[in-house]
Amino acid sequence: MGLEEKIPDSIILTSLDKMVNWARKRSMWPLGFGLACCAIEMISAFAPHFDLARFGMEVMRPSPRQADLMIVAGRVSVKMAPVVKRLYDQMPNPKWVISMGACASCGGIFNNYAIVQGVDKIIPVDIYVPGCPPRPEQLMEGILKLYKKVEQESLKGNRGKPAA
Amino acid sequence: MEDKLREFFKTVFPDAVIREDFFRNQLSFYIRKEYLFDICKSLQKHPDFAFNFLSDICSLDWLDNPEAADGRFEVIYNLFSLKNRYRFFLKVRLSNEKPEIDSLTYLWHTADWLEREVYDLMGIIFIGHPDLQKIVTPDELEGFPLRKDFPLTYEVPQFSYNKDEPPELIL
Amino acid sequence: MTEAAGKRTMTLNMGPQHPATHGVLRVELELDGETVVKATPHIGYLHTGIEKNAESKLYYKVIPMTDRMDYLAPMSNNLGYCLAVEKLLELEMPEKVIYARVLLTELTRIASHLVWVGTHALDIGAMSMLLYAFREREMILDIYEACSGQRMMSTYFRIGGLAYDLPDDFDRKVRNILKVLPDRIKDYERLLTDNKIFRKRTIGVAYISAEDAVNCGLTGPTLRGSGVNYDVRKTNPYCGYDKFQFVVPLGENGDVYDRYLIRMEEMRQSLRIVQQALDGMPAGPFRVHAPGIVLPPKEDVLSKMESLIFHFKIITEGFKPPKGAVYQAIESPKGELGYYISSDGTNMPHRMRVRPPSFVNLSALPKMIEGRLVADVIAAIGSIDIVLGEVDR
Numbered sequence: 001m002g003l004e005e006k007i008p009d010s011i012i013l014t015s016l017d018k019m020v021n022w023a024r025k026r027s028m029w030p031l032g033f034g035l036a037c038c039a040i041e042m043i044s045a046f047a048p049h050f051d052l053a054r055f056g057m058e059v060m061r062p063s064p065r066q067a068d069l070m071i072v073a074g075r076v077s078v079k080m081a082p083v084v085k086r087l088y089d090q091m092p093n094p095k096w097v098i099s100m101g102a103c104a105s106c107g108g109i110f111n112n113y114a115i116v117q118g119v120d121k122i123i124p125v126d127i128y129v130p131g132c133p134p135r136p137e138q139l140m141e142g143i144l145k146l147y148k149k150v151e152q153e154s155l156k157g158n159r160g161k162p163a164a
Numbered sequence: 165m166e167d168k169l170r171e172f173f174k175t176v177f178p179d180a181v182i183r184e185d186f187f188r189n190q191l192s193f194y195i196r197k198e199y200l201f202d203i204c205k206s207l208q209k210h211p212d213f214a215f216n217f218l219s220d221i222c223s224l225d226w227l228d229n230p231e232a233a234d235g236r237f238e239v240i241y242n243l244f245s246l247k248n249r250y251r252f253f254l255k256v257r258l259s260n261e262k263p264e265i266d267s268l269t270y271l272w273h274t275a276d277w278l279e280r281e282v283y284d285l286m287g288i289i290f291i292g293h294p295d296l297q298k299i300v301t302p303d304e305l306e307g308f309p310l311r312k313d314f315p316l317t318y319e320v321p322q323f324s325y326n327k328d329e330p331p332e333l334i335l
Numbered sequence: 336m337t338e339a340a341g342k343r344t345m346t347l348n349m350g351p352q353h354p355a356t357h358g359v360l361r362v363e364l365e366l367d368g369e370t371v372v373k374a375t376p377h378i379g380y381l382h383t384g385i386e387k388n389a390e391s392k393l394y395y396k397v398i399p400m401t402d403r404m405d406y407l408a409p410m411s412n413n414l415g416y417c418l419a420v421e422k423l424l425e426l427e428m429p430e431k432v433i434y435a436r437v438l439l440t441e442l443t444r445i446a447s448h449l450v451w452v453g454t455h456a457l458d459i460g461a462m463s464m465l466l467y468a469f470r471e472r473e474m475i476l477d478i479y480e481a482c483s484g485q486r487m488m489s490t491y492f493r494i495g496g497l498a499y500d501l502p503d504d505f506d507r508k509v510r511n512i513l514k515v516l517p518d519r520i521k522d523y524e525r526l527l528t529d530n531k532i533f534r535k536r537t538i539g540v541a542y543i544s545a546e547d548a549v550n551c552g553l554t555g556p557t558l559r560g561s562g563v564n565y566d567v568r569k570t571n572p573y574c575g576y577d578k579f580q581f582v583v584p585l586g587e588n589g590d591v592y593d594r595y596l597i598r599m600e601e602m603r604q605s606l607r608i609v610q611q612a613l614d615g616m617p618a619g620p621f622r623v624h625a626p627g628i629v630l631p632p633k634e635d636v637l638s639k640m641e642s643l644i645f646h647f648k649i650i651t652e653g654f655k656p657p658k659g660a661v662y663q664a665i666e667s668p669k670g671e672l673g674y675y676i677s678s679d680g681t682n683m684p685h686r687m688r689v690r691p692p693s694f695v696n697l698s699a700l701p702k703m704i705e706g707r708l709v710a711d712v713i714a715a716i717g718s719i720d721i722v723l724g725e726v727d728r
Contacts, residue, residue, distance in 0.1 A: 064352075077382050080381070083352065109400065109403075110384065112388050187660065187661070217549060220675070222675050224685070242662065246549065249571065272551075301382060314387075316391060
């Protein structure tokens with residue numbers, strides 16, 4: 001067809017932003033951070049029935065220094081909150097956060113002295129996935145929405161603003 | 165089995181039992197707190213009864229209830245005998261001014277963590293416990309959460325019309 | 336490094352975020368080389384205040400909160416709470432409810448043991464076990480979804496019976512599981528039981544004697560691994576368990592390998608109970624008739640006036656049970672799960688206390704691993720089978 005005939009083989013023209021975003025989103029490594037019941041649904045999402053490795057999340061790194069995506073799965077108690085903040089600070093840039101489940105997004109059914117009402121009181125969150133616990137398909141939908149968000153980013157350092 | 169227990173209490177510890185309760189097929193004795201350690205020791209070593217299993221230690225707060233006349237706090241010991249497959253309860257009432265009771269860690273190792281949890285959540289002090297400190301609540305939390313005068317700290321959910329104000333805490 | 340009686344020990348922190356602690360558990364280890372001198376578990380990182388929250392909710396509103404304590408076996412938590420409240424109210428369940436509850440609780444036991452064997456083998460090093468175990472678990476979660484609409488936290492058992500009637504394809508789906516699972520369990524045993532690496536890492540590790548186990552208050556497969564025959568289903572039967580025939584497996588040496596063998600055998604015995612319950616399932620109502628306490632059937636609500644009023648009153652105000660306190664113990668996959676409910680005559684429980692099996696089992700961990708190597712700590716924590724949601728509540 002028209003354009004491909006005029007370009008010699010093995011040369012593609014694109015912008016650096018698109019290239020970098022494509023590489024970043026298709027090889028995100030999540031941090032293994034399951035707290036409570038949502039963690040079991042997260043493990044089910046990695047299990048063979050709903051395979052998450054086809055989205056590039058082949059391994060779940062236990063160390064925060066080697067991970068880019070933090071999926072906060074489960075209720076964050078007041079004693080655990082400083083630990084979550086510390087792990088988030090230890091992750092190198094660029095990093096994203098998905099808050100999985102009702103307890104991580106807003107406190108869930110536990111509205112009392114012991115649970116932090118939403119993990120976004122401590123760390124900035126990119127995508128909220130509702131459910132108690134959310135099905136693995138819902139988590140995959142959240143991850144796909146995160147991909148769309150990553151596509152809009154720009155290397156000029158304004159994370160969160162669309163490119164151009 | 166119930167009659168054997170009543171006989172045992174009448175003969176060996178005649179003035180320890182305040183009253184007895186038999187509700188839904190479960191026997192429980194209200195005893196005075198000075199006799200607790202001796203009763204548990206003799207029940208554990210008794211060849212016939214052999215109550216060698218301490219299932220649970222539970223605590224109640226009877227604030228604002230007519231039952232509080234006997235004492236505000238109640239501690240319930242759940243004893244089980246593997247040989248006879250029988251379970252019964254020992255209940256002790258403690259007053260608000262002096263919520264102290266003997267610790268049973270010398271007899272059963274289970275009591276170690278269970279008593280720490282009762283101290284953490286209700287504030288009852290166990291004399292003789294090797295290491296009585298907080299176990300489940302965070303270190304910054306002051307007060308004892310399961311008491312009736314500790315507030316639930318319910319946070320009112322935020323909607324679009326009150327989104328920019330700080331969330332209201334109902335105490 | 337600290338100087339302690341001439342020896343220099345190093346403090347190592349197995350922190351709250353660790354791939355092999357099954358949740359947020361922190362173990363502080365003092366090591367002399369690779370030998371553990373002292374171990375102190377620190378818990379409380381998942382404390383949710385469920386017991387405090389239950390004192391300000393109506394009786395039936397507490398059921399979803401009990402689901403989320405031991406989140407690997409949610410239906411057995413529901414069963415314990417419903418049995419305790421029904422004991423307080425002195426309600427007798429119809430036959431169909433008893434059979435359905437036993438069937439679903441045993442399927443829950445199988446699901447919990449499958450997750451256990453998957454994660455335990457993953458900690459020891461056999462990664463493919465996790466994938467096989469979760470594949471089987473999907474079949475059981477399919478049944479949960481057909482019954483109640485939710486994959487994990489189904490809240491299917493209610494006070495007075497079940498939430499909805501059993502679905503039409505229930506029989507076919509459960510028979511499919513009964514056909515497929517025994518061969519799969521044989522496959523798992525072929526992978527692990529005679530495996531040299533698995534045997535070397537688990538035989539003789541985390542030993543606890545029978546008297547120590549009883550003194551520490553252990554229950555469940557951890558206790559039966561040391562040879563003590565205590566299973567609540569056999570000693571104090573509840574919910575019709577005395578009608579079913581099954582065997583309780585016992586171990587001899589109290590180490591990790593015996594606990595593994597016990598849990599594999601328990602899965603087979605649960606399948607036996609499921610077969611008996613399915614073959615003998617009677618027809619009948621799925622809720623007991625108790626006006627004022629249990630919701631009336633929907634056809635009556637839409638046609639009769641008294642049923643409508645009862646429905647409204649139960650949903651808005653709940654019911655008022657008699658004063659008193661009951662204790663009901665059940666055999667959950669982790670051990671003896673007990674509910675102590677104290678009522679003062681109002682429509683909210685005065686005190687709901689949960690006797691957590693994982694909490695008491697975990698307190699025996701220092702006894703099991705002091706004097707052993709660091710690598711055995713992982714195997715020991717895995718074999719006790721703790722769920723942090725239940726430990727901290």
